[in-house]
Amino acid sequence: xxxxxxxxxxxxxxxxxxxxxxxxxxxxxxxxxxxxxxxxxxxxxxxxxxxxxxxxxxxxxxxxxxxxxxxxxxxxxxxxxxxxxxxxxxxxxxxxxxxxxxxxxxxxxxxxxxxxxxxxxxxxxxxxxxxxxxxxxxxxxxxxxxxxxxxxxxxxxxxxxxxxxxxxxx
Numbered sequence: 500x501x502x503x504x505x506x507x508x509x510x511x512x513x514x515x516x517x518x519x520x521x522x523x524x525x526x527x528x529x530x531x532x533x534x535x536x537x538x539x540x541x542x543x544x545x546x547x548x549x550x551x552x553x554x555x556x557x558x559x560x561x562x563x564x565x566x567x568x569x570x571x572x573x574x575x576x577x578x579x580x581x582x583x584x585x586x587x588x589x590x591x592x593x594x595x596x597x598x599x600x601x602x603x604x605x606x607x608x609x610x611x612x613x614x615x616x617x618x619x620x621x622x623x624x625x626x627x628x629x630x631x632x633x634x635x636x637x638x639x640x641x642x643x644x645x646x647x648x649x650x651x652x653x654x655x656x657x658x659x660x661x662x663x664x665x666x667x668x669x
Contacts, residue, residue: 533579533608533615538590541628544650547591547610547643552625555579556616557649560638563612564599572636577622579608579615590645611647616640 535550547555558576560567568576578601585608587593597609608615618630618640631650633640641649 533581533585535586535588536591536596536608536610536615537588538645541626544642545590545645546628546650547615547645548625549579549585550588553617553622554626554628554630555610555643556618556630556640557610557613557643558616558636558638558640559649560636561614564597564609564614566601566607566614567638568614568616568636569601569603575619575635576616576630576640577619578605579617580605581608582606584608595647610643613643613647615643 533549536547536555537550538545539548539552549555556576558566558568566578568578581598584598585596587596591610595611597612598606599609599614601607618633621627621629628642630640631642639649644650
């Protein structure tokens with residue numbers, strides 16, 4: 500039996516992961532879903548959502564206007580792709596919204612300069628927050644707060660979860 504090279508196996512795993520996500524009804528929102536961004540209160544704290552109420556996330560590994568999420572990562576954490584800068588809705592300053600060109604040529608929405616993402620496990624269902632405080636693809640994923648940093652859950656005294664307070668440098 501012949502052994503496949505590692506890089507082919509990695510590609511196969513990425514494709515399989517994308518099919519698993521697609522097979523579970525985890526539809527990636529269209530570009531029109533991010534026409535506007537607003538702030539909503541939730542049990543996780545005040546957070547950003549798109550026009551349809553789908554949760555928006557940040558990846559701590561990213562740098563301002565530079566994404567480190569491609570391939571298998573982008574299959575699980577789809578970037579918020581846009582044709583134009585989203586408009587600001589309830590609680591969002593228009594000056595905080597922007598976009599940048601990803602290495603794959605698509606335009607991705609930003610908030611306070613930080614790239615925005617959906618989580619495939621909850622992207623098709625408004626109000627879901629399954630991606631909060633998940634460690635995947637080399638760093639943490641968090642809901643985006645009104646201040647552009649990771650959300651601090653209600654009742655948090657500010658010192659119990661140091662990873663939530665770091666905000667990835669933003």
